Amino acid sequence: MKCDLCGDNDAKYKYYEVDSEGIREMNICNKCAHRKGIDFAPRTQEQKVENIKCKECGLSFKKFKKTNHLGCPECYNNFRSKLDSIFLQTHPGIVHKGKKPVKNTRLLSMKKEIRGLQETLENYVKKEKYEEAVHIRDKIEKYQEELKSIRRDK
Template identity: 35%
Template sequence: MKCEICECREASVHFKQVCNGQVREMYVCEECAAENGFDLQSPLSMPDFLFGAGLQEEKRDATSEKTCLICGTTGKDFKKRSLLGCPSCYEAFADELSPYLRAMQKGSRHVGKAPAGEALNAEIAALQQALERAVSAQDFEEAATLRDHIRDLKAKLDGVGGGE
């Protein structure tokens, strides 16, 4: 198989990337891999992957010079330790991180699960408002039903460990 970059030499290096369930493969020769900054002697570290180990050296140097104004973490520190220093680092290195976060997950913004019991707290708050409306409308039967439902949810919330 021919190298996908130079299309002259025989491909001897196989790169495989899985992103959002889609597999992207690339076959290149050792020379093109070396020219594009891929270290064939050691596996990629997470920072190398995040900052594009295949990018030209001058592009990576621009990232290394960036510094977080809050904690002082540099791009070079991040690459070395695979850790950001503080929440402000995400803003300092946003240009580099966002494309890779989007590629590795559905987006660059966290929209994960709410803390345990958060959904129950929201439901209880909505039911309490409905209870107040029922009492104001003198619908005491509905109010009693809502009160019992709120009591059950609060008991369930205490079981989750998120009680107030």
């Protein structure tokens, strides 16, 4: 398997990135891991990552990865904080080989909006206002659907 970033070297590490669009799984080479300053973990850790479960609803990271849907407001925090401890997150918008970054103001403003909503969501979760959190989560999902459709039009 080739590296998802440079496409030249063999991928040695699996890397997860959690952002407003859900989870991205990337296979990257040694060189790119260093270049990106990614605190990479060897593939043997993959199994452990898959087994991470949400304390609240029991949703596993494996399932989340598959569906990209959170089981409860706590999931996002659970997975993100755990992943942070294993993999260092890069900035959102990592450039994939063969894909140019989309410069679209609507897209950018929506991303900003989603980020804002996610902050609100995290605040609600912290305050244990789960009903509100679920509402915000639904909103985020709607935005993400819209984002996807904008991308499809490109």
